[in-house]
Each structure stands twice: as C-alpha cells, then as structure tokens.
Amino acid sequence: MKPYYQDDAVTIYHGEALGLVPLLPLFDAIVTDPPYSTGGMYRGDRMQSTVAKYVSSDTAAPRQEFTGDNRDQRSYLAWVTLWMTAALQRAKAGSVACLFTDWRQLPTTTDALQAGGWIWRGVAVWDKTLKARPAAGQFTSQAEYIAWGTCGPTEVRQLGYQIPGVFRAPAPDNADRDHITQKPLEVMRWVMDAIAPGGLVVDPFMGSGTTLVAAKESGRRAIGIEIEERYCEIAATRCSQEVLGLAL
Secondary structure (H helix, E strand, C coil): CCCCEECCCEEEEECCHHHHHHHCCCEEEEEECCCCCCCCCCHHHHCCCHHHHHCCCCCCCCCCCCCCCCCCHHHHHHHHHHHHHHHHHHEEEEEEEEEEECCCCHHHHHHHHHHCCCEEEEEEEEECCCCCCCCCCCCCCCEEEEEEEECCCCHHHCCCCCCCCEEECCCCCHHHCCCCCCCCHHHHHHHHCCCCCCCEEEECCCCCCHHHHHHHHCCCEEEEEECCHHHHHHHHHHHHCCCCCCCC
C-alpha cells in the first residue's frame, strides 16, 4: 500500500475507504466527516449533484463535486456499518470514534456506530452560529453533530481534563473552502482534545485534509484516505506546510 503523501506526522492514501481501512496499523481514534447523503427531504433531492445541494447560487468560486452522497437511509446505515466494523478491528482498546452528521442522518449514524461494534457514548454539537442559512417561520438548522463512541470501556483512555459538548464556530466562508462541506479548523482542534497527545488518528473520508492538519498541529499523528485524487493533492499541500505557529 503506497502512500500518496507522507511526512513524520501524516500519511495520505488515495483509494476507497472500505478496502484500505483493514490494512491500516492499529490506531487510537477514527475521526471523520463522511458524505451524509442528505441535502434534501426526498430521493430526487438526494440524487442531485453535491454542488446543487450544498453550494449557494451566489457563490462566485467554482466548487468541485464529491462522490458517495446519494444513499438513502437504509443503504447509508449498511455502508457506515461496514467500514465502522472494519475500523473496529484496527482500533486499540479504548479508541474513540467521532462521526460527523446532520439532523437527518443522526439517528442512522448512531445506529451504525453501534451496529459496527462500538459503544455509543453520546452526541457532541457543533453550533454553526446564526451565520447558518436561516429559514423563515421555522427553527434554523444551525447545528451539526458528532456521534461518538469507544472501542470498549472508557476507563483505559482517561485524559485528565474535560471537553465541552457544544462548540460554537461559524462555518468557513465559501471563498475560504477547498471542499464543499469543509469543517473549520477550530472545530477539528476541538475534536482532537478527545484524543491523547501523540495518538494516531484515522480519517477515511479526509476531503481537503482538515482533520489531518488539526492532528499534526496538535502533536498527534494522522492517516487520511480519500477516493478523489484532486482532494488528495489539496490535503497533501496543506499538510506539507509548516503548521506550528503559522497560518495555513
């Protein structure tokens, strides 16, 4: 298995997650933002391109599509269960799993976490602030969620400090994104607090590599997998920069 990119802290593989996860070394955490397969209430909505679903019409910069975002809830449950089951076989005892999701797929994601053999521990909330797109006459969907769990008991991973269950940060402006659904770096720094310093973090759907950058700059190691080569290139460029004390 030849890396697409590698340095002392980060390794990137270009390929399909389900095929590569069983080949990984033992790791301390899986932190990932898989394609949620949402973006609409009906099948016709889900089957649209990711640009049509997630990019506002007034965005000037072009956005690259990404694949795997058109499963219904039943197939999404089966798919997540498959790679989470594979991940469990490579997870050290006490490893943590953090799966990003939105309100539509939150119940399915928590089911898949457990179906994959992990112990579901709860839900953390990313509050995107009132900069989230408002909806007249109804509650604004200004939060996304992390379904999190562990490989076995939590006693083996005492960290000695508390981590807030709600983190408030706006989503990146469209002009600052390399990926349509890119998470803010500060959100991924928050998630890294759940992982012991020096630990190995795996992101099997790394996109533009924000998880990897947050891991590297916080003194952790990371492995990223991405099926789209153009995002492997973007992530490699970001990770090759000096991250400690410098802007990315």
